[in-house]
Amino acid sequence: MGYEVAGLSVCMFTGHRPKNLPFGYCEDDIRCIKLKVLLKNLIKEKIVYGGISTFLTGMALGVDIFAAEAVLELRNLYPHVTLTAVLPCANQTVKWSVGDVVRYNAILNKCDNVIKLQQHYTNGCMNRRNLYMAKNSDCCIAVWNGSKGGTGNAVKFALELNLRITVLDPVTFEVYEI
Template sequence: MFEKILTFTRKRHVAGLKCAFTGHRPQNLPFRFDETDGRCLRLKAELRKLIVQMIEQKNVTHFISGMALGIDTYTAEIVLDLKSQFPFITLECAIPCETQAAKWSERYRNRYFAIVERCDKETLLQTHYTPDCMKKRNRYMVEHADFVLAVWDGSPGGTGMTVNYAHSLNKVVWTLNPNTFSINFG
């Protein structure tokens, strides 16, 4: 059974293309939860460059984050930081269920809510958790995007399923490998 999607918009986005983010959770990244690790810092710098490239060269003005720990959080924070340089860009938080961050540590919950507070649009896909709510969130993001920026090492899992779904809908997928930092613009 599908629940009604609830949306709260703070700011309308400028007509342009849309990009959804997908990627690994911290435990599946080479540096795990250590954001001071040089590999994490490099990954964030590469993501920032790719997002700026999308804005400047591809007319992407709206970004969608699924708000999970890891890549979703990093990219949301990068977009919010870039608003000072590109005030016309918008961030949408696609939230799978109201309790998404309920079991996270206080530090990560505070980070989550700080992003949601500053985003331009909140989309709550369903009120209660179900085993497929993350998949529904991922499908929503892909269906509402022109581009997908994925941080993916090719391993099976939610990121891989999201990338495959994007390809099945003929979306443009840019993939950044978190181990090698190679980029596939496909």
């Protein structure tokens, strides 16, 4: 299992990028709004009932960003909660839009810790980021539709390391444990 901070556990996030979410990049879509509310509620449950005090986000577009923003909002109610950004590479945002980079930097500036695993993008760096987070966590919140790919690989790493995994399906909004 992962490390503990002040006797409390660590939770990682994994989830789809906008292109793999049913609403795409449209955050005004009612499905996106519902997903964000459910995600925030899951995070709150982990804090209140699960003893989680530290959250790890990979800071990818989509779910990672949504989760980071939810943790930062909840930190106002639960000041003991910390957020660590685990970046696969320092230049992760090189191909992003200006608006996405501004949002990313605003989150990074509010993180308690930022871990950069390497300087430049290489094949496999996203998987190395996911494995790092899984090795340093006790549980995982996955916004996942069951498909293969980066999120599926992160869930696989978490399963192999016996993490408690809570899945939120972004299509059906079903929540279940695996």
